[in-house]
Every structure is written in structure tokens, then in C-alpha cells.
Amino acid sequence: MATEMLVSAAPNGSAPLARTDVDFFHENGFLRVASVFTPEESQAQADDLDRLAREWATVDRRWSGPWRKVYMDEDEEQGAGLEAMHELHCYSRVWLDAVTSPRLIACLAPLLGPDIELHHSVMHTKPPGGQVFPMHQDHPFYPHDDGRYLDVLVHLDDTCHDNGEIRFLAGSHKQGPFEHIRGTEEEPSAPHLPTDEYRLADSVAVPAKRGDVVVFSYYTVHGSYINRTNRARRMVRVGYRHPHNRQSGDAAGRPGILVSGYRERRGEEPLLF
Numbered sequence: 001m002a003t004e005m006l007v008s009a010a011p012n013g014s015a016p017l018a019r020t021d022v023d024f025f026h027e028n029g030f031l032r033v034a035s036v037f038t039p040e041e042s043q044a045q046a047d048d049l050d051r052l053a054r055e056w057a058t059v060d061r062r063w064s065g066p067w068r069k070v071y072m073d074e075d076e077e078q079g080a081g082l083e084a085m086h087e088l089h090c091y092s093r094v095w096l097d098a099v100t101s102p103r104l105i106a107c108l109a110p111l112l113g114p115d116i117e118l119h120h121s122v123m124h125t126k127p128p129g130g131q132v133f134p135m136h137q138d139h140p141f142y143p144h145d146d147g148r149y150l151d152v153l154v155h156l157d158d159t160c161h162d163n164g165e166i167r168f169l170a171g172s173h174k175q176g177p178f179e180h181i182r183g184t185e186e187e188p189s190a191p192h193l194p195t196d197e198y199r200l201a202d203s204v205a206v207p208a209k210r211g212d213v214v215v216f217s218y219y220t221v222h223g224s225y226i227n228r229t230n231r232a233r234r235m236v237r238v239g240y241r242h243p244h245n246r247q248s249g250d251a252a253g254r255p256g257i258l259v260s261g262y263r264e265r266r267g268e269e270p271l272l273f
């Protein structure tokens, strides 16, 4: 049975990952890296996140779908929200520094290679009573051509079972993209996996501390329980990709900021717009 024992951590966030960390990531599809951000950096990030939440964020983007009734009773379901906004780094210098942090990027390079492009950042704040996330991959939310894509959860609060720490199905990334349930026009649903086959109860809990990051492949199946505490659980997800891993669909070819390395031109590839 999967347990928390699977979680690895770099002893010092300023050092590149150890070989065992890289092996752990490739085997399991996720990795907690401790103390990537200093207490001062985390405080500045939390202060700007709180201001962004007051002034810009929306509570209208909670995930929909019939799966909500599997994991939450009627009262919980009614109240289960999410505070969200995209691209924090376009609104706050502190967050631009966070998503381009050399200490963070040094942890990603051994997993993704030296050339790394920022794709997105998104606030994931679970207020008290904040929603369950059913098991899913992130790939269907922003599909790209291949697996060279890392998601990073920057922790602004310590997480535990009671406030809904992130949880993973260890090794699931090895199977590549899965077909997800997407709902219908009458009954829309956020992409998710069948709740009877992919159970939160079978996943590995990865509690983390403020200042830690949890890195995972966008193919790794994950989810989280409701926040049962009376305090918000603040987290920001940041997506990074190899610059040649093209996004499919409407956003194909949309460039992001290069946070490491160089964008090689492939043949007569056109100029970015």
C-alpha cells in the first residue's frame, strides 16, 4: 500500500536535487522539495497573494460535476469553494520573482532539462470548507504534445489531512494521458477520472510546509480532500514546459517566458508572436 514514506525531500532547497530525488521523481511522478523559499520570501508571497485574493480573485471557478456528491454531503457541497485567479506573476513582482526563482529553477532542471519555459501560474486557495479535488491528471486542462511538462505547487501554508494536502497515485505518470470524464452541456463537469476506479483513499498523501514545493508530472494522477479547518489553505500552482513541447488546441504556439536556457530554432520555424 502506498504511504507517506514514498515522499522524498532535498535537504537544502538551494542545492540541485540529489540523484535519489531525481530517481524518486521518475519512479513516482512527484517530489516534495523542502525549503525552496525562505521564510521572508514566503511571507512576501503570502502578503501579495492575500492582496490579490481581495482585489482580483474569483470564487466562481469551483469545479463542477456529479463527482461532488461522491465526496461531499449536501451541506459541504453547497459551501465547497475555491479562490482562484490566473497568472499571478503578471500582477505582482513578488510572484514574478517566485516563478523565476533561480533556486526553484535549479530544482526543475534535473527533471526537465536546462531549457525551461514558464507556462502559467494559478492561485489554488481552499477556504475553510474548500472543495475536494477528484482524482485527475492536469494534462486535459492544458494538453501539450508530449510529457515534458512539470507542475509545481508552491506552499504558502503547512498542509495536512485536515486542510486537504495534495495526494498522488504513485507511478501513474508512466501510463501517459488518460481519457477523462468531461460531462455534458446539460451537466458540465471539470475533467476527472471515474471516482470508483481512481479513489482518493488509494492515493499517497504529500503534506508539506510553507516554503516547500511539490513538483509533479502533468500525467501524474492527483487530488485532495476538503479543507475541514477554519483557516484557508493557500497554494499556487505553476506550470513549466520544455520550449518545444507545444500546447495543442486554441493556445497552440502561445509563447511563455523562458526561465532557463535557450529556445533553439527548429529549421525555418516562424518568429513567435
Ligand SMILES: O=C(O)CCC(=O)C(=O)O
Pocket (backbone or CB within 6 Å): 124, 133, 138, 164, 165, 166, 222, 223, 224, 235, 237
Ligand atoms: O489545490 C489542490 O488541492 C489540488 C490541486 C490540483 O488538483 C491541481 O493543481 O491540479
